[in-house]
Amino acid sequence: MRVRNKYRKSTAFPCNVGSRCSISIVVWSLVGFLLMLQIYSLISHRNTVSGDVKLHMSRHPLVRELEQVEEENIQIPPPKGKRSPRAAKRRPKRTTTLVDEFLDENSQIRHVFFPDMKTAIDPLKDAGNDSFYYYPARIWLDTEGNPIQAHGGGMIYDERSSAYYWYGEYKDGPTYHAHKKGAARVDIIGVGCYSSKDLWTWKNEGIVLTAEELNETHDLHKSNVLERPKVIYNENTGKYVMWMHIDDANYTKAAVGIAVSDYPTGPFDYLGSQRPHGYESRDMTVFKDDDGVAYLIYSSEENSELHIGPLTKDYLDVKPDMRRILVGQHREAPALFKYRGTYYMITSGCTGWAPNEALAHAADSIMGPWETMGNPCIGGNKMFRLATFFAQSTFVIPLPGIPGSYIFMADRWNPADLSDSRYVWLPLIVGGPADRPFEFNFGFPLWPRVSIYWHRKWRLPSSWRVTK
Numbered sequence: 001m002r003v004r005n006k007y008r009k010s011t012a013f014p015c016n017v018g019s020r021c022s023i024s025i026v027v028w029s030l031v032g033f034l035l036m037l038q039i040y041s042l043i044s045h046r047n048t049v050s051g052d053v054k055l056h057m058s059r060h061p062l063v064r065e066l067e068q069v070e071e072e073n074i075q076i077p078p079p080k081g082k083r084s085p086r087a088a089k090r091r092p093k094r095t096t097t098l099v100d101e102f103l104d105e106n107s108q109i110r111h112v113f114f115p116d117m118k119t120a121i122d123p124l125k126d127a128g129n130d131s132f133y134y135y136p137a138r139i140w141l142d143t144e145g146n147p148i149q150a151h152g153g154g155m156i157y158d159e160r161s162s163a164y165y166w167y168g169e170y171k172d173g174p175t176y177h178a179h180k181k182g183a184a185r186v187d188i189i190g191v192g193c194y195s196s197k198d199l200w201t202w203k204n205e206g207i208v209l210t211a212e213e214l215n216e217t218h219d220l221h222k223s224n225v226l227e228r229p230k231v232i233y234n235e236n237t238g239k240y241v242m243w244m245h246i247d248d249a250n251y252t253k254a255a256v257g258i259a260v261s262d263y264p265t266g267p268f269d270y271l272g273s274q275r276p277h278g279y280e281s282r283d284m285t286v287f288k289d290d291d292g293v294a295y296l297i298y299s300s301e302e303n304s305e306l307h308i309g310p311l312t313k314d315y316l317d318v319k320p321d322m323r324r325i326l327v328g329q330h331r332e333a334p335a336l337f338k339y340r341g342t343y344y345m346i347t348s349g350c351t352g353w354a355p356n357e358a359l360a361h362a363a364d365s366i367m368g369p370w371e372t373m374g375n376p377c378i379g380g381n382k383m384f385r386l387a388t389f390f391a392q393s394t395f396v397i398p399l400p401g402i403p404g405s406y407i408f409m410a411d412r413w414n415p416a417d418l419s420d421s422r423y424v425w426l427p428l429i430v431g432g433p434a435d436r437p438f439e440f441n442f443g444f445p446l447w448p449r450v451s452i453y454w455h456r457k458w459r460l461p462s463s464w465r466v467t468k
């Protein structure tokens, strides 16, 4: 009896009682049906994806060039100074990684990550055959020959002036630590603004929101923190509205600030700050949807999750409606974009100024649920991909006229000298084989892959440049 019982227990589907047998048939049929459904969805999805790729490939053959990634083979230099073999033996073996080299301001290969002024991109000098080339991480000069200061930036295309405006943290000051445990910082100077018609030649439009020098209780007092300014245009009020992360030097205030202007080039009037929906808010962005509704997305609950909610019609406040997304995933630096009715987001992990792995997320509805796909980075080498090319997401610029194509904007932070942080701009393309869902979800839904392609040097397809 015992033996038989044991045997029966280990059998998944005992079939000696009539009713049990029919249950097992139902279960197996259900499993079979679900399997078929999943296979069907895989096949039909693959078809739509490959159709999609063909569509934009055939219209814009030069997109193919953007997908020809470059490989990196950087040799990590041997440790400085000779060590006796004995000492080497005694010490635990520690492998130096590229990230260690990146974070070491005295590294022998520092120039690989932070190329010097001699290699700067100078749109006025480089005009001609070298026009429009982006060189990620090289110093990038404006039309007056000064390095562009627009870190943690965002971009708008302004229909009224037919120009792009790039806003970001103007950080041209000394880097210091406010106290022993404080993060590397630069005093608030303000928000820089640059304008361009071609996304390559940038004219400095000045500091459009300036720090407060004297009033110590003011949010914009220079001893505080102003990060990730983002501007959107409100069609109803005709105003340009700026949202930004406002904090104190210890990052305990965790708020968003709002400013407004009649012109893209400012000056912006600061309206004040708030904790949206009553929650902490640190890294953030705003996203304006096709229907004119704008959303605030911010890291909250000690950066363990993101919150998303719509703004009021004038974009000057949040509405009460809010959803928690990517709960427990510890993501920051969100950058949103939309393609064919699907919302996408790139985020980074939370490791301070040090680089980490980017993830792509997708959602059918902007309020969620949001699903995490995978690391969008392609090319370089494994360390480059695991460190988002030693940069952190800040914005994704749509390229009208090339469906599914975008520019991924990221910051290569230089914690030893934050004013010398660099810009990493790379092509981002939605399409190609479906991405592997991060979480088990029965394969529903499968999103087209989001890919960011590494290039040491690249430019937009000429067809796009001609139309601008």
Ligand SMILES: *[C@@H]1O[C@H](CO)[C@@H](O)[C@H](O)[C@H]1NC(C)=O
Pocket: 128, 129
């Ligand atoms: C640009 O390229 C063309 C064709 O390759 C060449 O004839 C010309 O000399 C180049 N101009 C410059 C300024 O390098």
Ligand SMILES: *[C@@H]1O[C@H](CO)[C@@H](O)[C@H](O)[C@H]1NC(C)=O
Pocket: 215, 216, 217, 218, 219
């Ligand atoms: C300083 O800033 C605070 C907060 O914005 C404001 O309430 C106060 O009136 C300001 N003080 C002066 C002297 O401007």
Ligand SMILES: *[C@@H]1O[C@H](CO)[C@@H](O)[C@H](O)[C@H]1NC(C)=O
Pocket: 179, 248, 249, 250
């Ligand atoms: C930040 O923290 C340090 C050390 O805990 C403290 O001395 C300082 O007053 C704090 N500063 C602010 C602005 O809260």
